Amino acid sequence: MPHTSLWLLPPPTHPLHSALTTLISHTLPALLPLESTAATLSPHFFAPHLTLTSDILPSTYGADPQAWLDSLPFPAGEEVQVRFERVVAGDVFVRRCYVKVGIDGVRGLARVARGWGVSEGRGVEEKTEDWLRSWERGFGPHVSLIYGSVSIDEDALERLTRVVEEAGVKLSGGKSGSEVVDGSDGGGWTGGVVWLVPTDRPIAEWKPIAVREL
Template sequence: MPGSSLWLLPPPSHPLHATLSKLISSTLPSLEPSAASDRVSPHFFAPHMTLTSGISPSLYSEDPQGWLDSIPWPRAEQVRVRFEGPGVQSQDVFFRRCFIKVQLDDVREIAGLARAWGVNGREDVVPGSKTDEWLREWPREYVPHVSLMYGDMPLSHTKLKEVTELVEEAGILLSETNSNGGRGGEGVKGWDGGVVWLVETGSNDIQDWKPIASRELS
């Protein structure tokens, strides 16, 4: 990804943080060892939803934490990440080889804020603004999502079904009645609030993508 990025992670105490971390780092790579790309060694990245990429490092200069703290982030109860089925999805895009789609409406505000401050010069998000136009394109061009696996080849229908079953067995709810016969209230559908990371995604190898600043929504 060019430049730096802003990620939204589940709160560290939320069950999804541990569940997604295990799926990403061990369960899914062991299912298909050949899936690991040369660019992912080890095949691990923190569980997250990307709010925006393309942030110039010159914007935060030598004080990334100060810059991140200056953004007027919404309160935790105003941010809801909710998964959207059916099932896990796969596309012919390296960062969307295997992912869970996220419902747009609940993350539109925080993603727009991230884009406005990180890329578009702190503009007001109003009809006709660059950020408003980006938000209109975002669902089609990027697809709000939580990645589970990176790679150069999309998953086959058979493998995708197998991955979906493993994700649901881990306790993540992707549909009202999951493929294992579970009922709607028995799985975790998403998270509220979270932690925003500023990550230099443009220059480092994926295994080195660590936060250079973080801000917990409160």
């Protein structure tokens, strides 16, 4: 991904942090060779996260990335509601398989991340709103499970979905969210931790240079 990104991670004590980490780093990579006869996928290990925006230039946060991250006018943690919908197979390396997330609960946080991170520090402008609408129409907010180059067919997707649900991740199926009462039942989380991550480096080097708890 170009330049630097802002990620939202589940709180470190939330059960989903451990469940998603295990899925990404162990459970799903163990299944990948069984899901593809074309090639064996090499697993990529990364922290469980929802990308709020990429394309942040290093000049935006300058020599003190922590001070910059701390200055952003993020909404209060209880206003940030990550709610899972369904598992999706994509056609882009970093979106090969992911859990789609409802946009309503993260729109405000993403608006600030994009507006201050990419609009040259001038905050939320019309182009930020345009980006949010385009994001929603496209792949939208999501939590990646698999990075890779080999396509995942419908049978493999069904199997992966079962494994994800067996790990304790509750999916609403993309409905209104009424089935997911709160973030404590595996259907998502409230608040979380924001990482500022230089994602123009190799995946193994995707580490935060600033961290902020909501």
